[in-house]
Amino acid sequence: MADDSERKSELTIESTGRTDGPLIELWTGSADATRSVGRSLGSLVRQATFIGLTGPLGSGKTCFAQGLGDGLGLTTGMKSPSYIIVAEYPGFLPVYHIDLYRIEHVREVLEFGWEEYLSLGAVLIVEWPERASELLPASIILVGFFHDTPSRRRLRIEARGVEESRIVRDLGRLLRAREYDVGSAESPGRSEASP
Numbered sequence: 595m596a597d598d599s600e601r602k603s604e605l606t607i608e609s610t611g612r613t614d615g616p617l618i619e620l621w622t623g624s625a626d627a628t629r630s631v632g633r634s635l636g637s638l639v640r641q642a643t644f645i646g647l648t649g650p651l652g653s654g655k656t657c658f659a660q661g662l663g664d665g666l667g668l669t670t671g672m673k674s675p676s677y678i679i680v681a682e683y684p685g686f687l688p689v690y691h692i693d694l695y696r697i698e699h700v701r702e703v704l705e706f707g708w709e710e711y712l713s714l715g716a717v718l719i720v721e722w723p724e725r726a727s728e729l730l731p732a733s734i735i736l737v738g739f740f741h742d743t744p745s746r747r748r749l750r751i752e753a754r755g756v757e758e759s760r761i762v763r764d765l766g767r768l769l770r771a772r773e774y775d776v777g778s779a780e781s782p783g784r785s786e787a788s789p
């Protein structure tokens with residue numbers, strides 16, 4: 595599929611040998627490639643899962659969340675929830691997209707019902723989870739986004755917890771099985787950083 599081959603050239607998993615463990619580092623060369631990784635991750639989720647997305651403004655968190663929504667089978671496209679803290683999407687599991695950017699004090703997180711959301715048996719996709727760092731669950735998938743060039747992002751995906759680690763390991767397998775460029779390519783981030 596033309597679309598797939600395009601994505602293939604836009605996604606590089608770092609050749610550190612880390613793709614078998616619950617930690618993956620990769621580069622995406624477009625918003626679509628970032629969405630595609632999110633979609634793959636979403637397709638592996640089978641139960642309530644907390645997915646935190648960290649990184650500066652405009653680094654691709656919402657883009658990735660939209661892919662997650664697709665992978666989770668949501669029929670409604672996910673929008674940026676920035677002006678409302680929580681957006682709910684029905685799916686085979688309920689999905690909540692939460693944006694904590696405007697939270698100034700952890701007290702506000704508790705006030706909007708954080709504990710209840712955690713106990714809903716839902717998939718929680720949380721942008722700016724560091725605003726509630728002391729309230730994060732022990733079992734979690736964290737995706738860090740780093741700007742590289744205007745169109746490239748470095749993603750660091752890590753898991754804590756048994757099911758969360760299974761998901762991230764399977765994601766590494768899934769991306770490799772799609773013959774994304776794994777283990778052979780120079781990392782674009784590094785080669786560019788080199789003089």
Ligand SMILES: Nc1ncnc2c1ncn2[C@@H]1O[C@H](COP(=O)(O)OP(=O)(O)OP(=O)(O)O)[C@@H](O)[C@H]1O
Pocket residue numbers: 622623624625626627628649650651652653654655656657658674676695721739744745746747
């Ligand atoms: N490789 C890439 N991956 C993701 N987004 C990219 C990439 N290249 C360019 N972009 C652009 O970067 C922007 C990312 O915006 P997005 O809303 O996803 O960021 P965000 O991290 O959610 O920001 P905020 O903290 O403001 O919510 C989009 O305009 C997207 O088109």
Ligand SMILES: [Mg+2]
Pocket residue numbers: 655656657674721
């Ligand atoms: Mg966002």
